[in-house]
Amino acid sequence: MRRKEEIEAYAENLFLPITQKHGFELVDVEYVKEAGSWYLRVYIDKEGGIAVDDCEVVSREADPILDTDDCIEESYILEVSSPGLGRPLKKDKDFARSIGEEVEVRLFRAVEGCKEYTGLLNAYDKITVTLMLEDEKTLVLERSNIALIRLALDF
Incomplete structure (x- = not known):
């Protein structure tokens, strides 16, 4: 195979x-x-x-x-x-298109005691993803620790 x-x-x-x-x-x-x-x-x-x-x-x-x-x-x-509304962000073009959008992130390992975050996608590079959380706090996450990142669904 x-x-x-x-x-x-x-x-x-x-x-x-x-x-x-x-x-x-x-x-x-x-x-x-x-x-x-x-x-x-x-x-x-x-x-x-x-x-x-x-x-x-x-x-x-x-x-x-x-x-x-x-x-x-x-x-x-x-x-x-179709990838659907809750499609994951996988490629750089997905991240680029989603700058300024609200995203949901699930992590493999907890960061600051939490494995799930929702925030605005501020920036990304090959190694990290940066979110702006509701409390205006900036959170930098390692891409290798991200199990899933997708656009947040608001109904």
Whole structure:
């Protein structure tokens, strides 16, 4: 079996031109095993949001290429979808787009006695993420300690 990272890189290279051609953003690609089945998940987005028809267009265009290349040895399920409202921030472009936005952060190890924070995303670099908390306190977190960071959902 090819390594997970190799398959995700292959899929990203395959899907990037397809998504760009249709004016979509390729947000993320995951190759994961859940409940005994492998899933190749491709997350796309566009201004105003993604519709089911958009996902179908991308899936139909990639399917024959995936079948012909036969790059993935195991059987798998292809899912093309929207990243959703609570999508995690993973790449630098996600962080850049979210500067000034309220984010929720879950940590692997507690910082100042807490493993969860909500605050405004002030800055980021390769090593750290800086939040402005409600009490106007600045909190600098190591990216390696962040289990999940996503836009806060306010309903």
